[in-house]
Amino acid sequence: MSTLFEATKLKQLTLQNRMVMAPMTRARSSQPGNVPNQMMATYYHQRASTGLIISEATQISDDSQGYSFTPGVYTDEQVEGWKSITQATQAQGAAMFCQLWHVGRVSHPTFQKGELPIAPSALKPVATQVWIADEQGNGNMVDCVEPRAMTQEDINRVIADFAHAAQRAIEAGFNGVEIHGGNGYLIDQFLRTNSNQRNDQYGGSTTNRLRFLLEVVDAVSKVIGADKVGVRLAPFITFKDMDCPEIVPTILEASKQLQARDIAYLHLSEADWDDAPVIPEDFRIELRNNFTNTIIVAGGYSQETANEILAKGYADLVAFGRPFIANPDLVDRLKHQQPLAELDGATLFGGDCRGYTDYPALELS
Template structure:
């Protein structure tokens, strides 16, 4: 058996103790019960199968009906949803796992069909190129469709969304989660406030770096006040350029956010790296600058294998590494990585929607191979 390495040494973070550093990244799978976007027993089976992760970060879950942007994604705003999630946290904890709920407001990455014909909301009414996955109510077939130009949020609406995040965090703890991760990446609402390309506001939420960071700070403050800073985390995407998010000021803005998050004492900072071909490189200079400002736990995600995960931890740029698609086809991914076992491929046609196929039917490795 290979000797223990950095990726497979214990770690304490976010109020948790884990035997290794392989995290399950949040992945939208679009299998909640309809109507009502309610988590269900099949979801519980899926997550329990992957409970050997150092931490499971769930698929993104809308904090309100307004926060929805994709068909069949779960929510955390109704009592039925809380009960559904409770079944999931109980199943994961029964297997010895640790699980955070990812809180989501998609902002402009949505469609009027989810909002009674009303436009999606955003910091500003800025056109952009972006698509969401939506199921046709007649054919029941899912497809990627364009998002329209959104309408700008009022100050009163912004305050309501901050409170929606607070209440969602409270419900998550009531549902048995170990903590929550705010989805501040990938061009969704928190990210939209951060970037000059999507935030054209002239009030206290737009313009200067400090103003563009105001919404993020208010959300993290509200959640931390509600459930404690150590159980509060956030995911950010510094090098994202897609979806109209190519902001020339985003790296300094995120470094300034890191200083605030460090002082706040959050549980961890989760960085999603560009994981598509010809994507911008996640530079070492940025990693160093970020680490100078944020000494608390960092999770990184994006095209990592074991060797690269060992490197990023050994350099001190990260403390844990999240794996997404590898966890789909390999429910026992930590074991496979630790023992250098082959990784099974996933079926991309079953990623979104459907039932058990391509969801809970991927087998663990043959233990005889260890």
């Protein structure tokens, strides 16, 4: 029976335990240029007792950004910045994947050199905002605008940008990349009928709505190998105006296609708020039958519920998000059944080391 603290394999990698640090936007990159820095290296290094770290969502290109101070992995300066981070975490035993994202319509002309964001269709997301700050970190939440529908040329370019960023991530020392296909961002926008109303080969049927995701996966796999590729999907998350009645069967079909491509893992992003929908067990069973490689789950798990889902075989790794923020030594705290510190919500996004690298580890006797 699998347990949280035992070592395991992820394709060719040996992970020191089955815990994963989930991708979490913290908006601490250096400006200009969205460059990863030494403060970020300290942050990740402090948490590298986990088996796998998945980086915060990271831009693949100039036009893929939707929030201030989020890092990129496509320029020479960004790659150099990431190198100190990957070296620091791997020295502590953790593997590290870079989460690659394009936000699509969840953006603003501020991040697009005054142009409109791109999306599958020209549909403005309802009640969706992005954080825009000045260089001093003073910012506000701003409504998204109506995007423009992507042309075939746009689609080809973005697929190439994913592949290029994946190659740069490997150059930066990452063990692999996670393609962000959930939470209302560009790939998720293609998957859902309410945000994708195209009438070409990328819209309409399930096969067509899956096409962009699979073309991205194929392009990335071609340059770095499928064994270094993970995909994050979020079938039961509907914020950012993403309530689609067809998304669950679409995700289940995606899981078959991704298994056929023999990627490293599938990362299931689950809702983690108090009244979040419970994922049906029949979905978990069908997902596991479709996808036999590594499955990661993330969404408010405790040590107890993590071990339960591992024991049932529905997942192989369990990701923890917020608990890792205030508990850099989360692995030890759980292992020794020590109390967890509470995070300071006011310091989540942007700022300096406060609420970022200054959370202390416990003195364990």
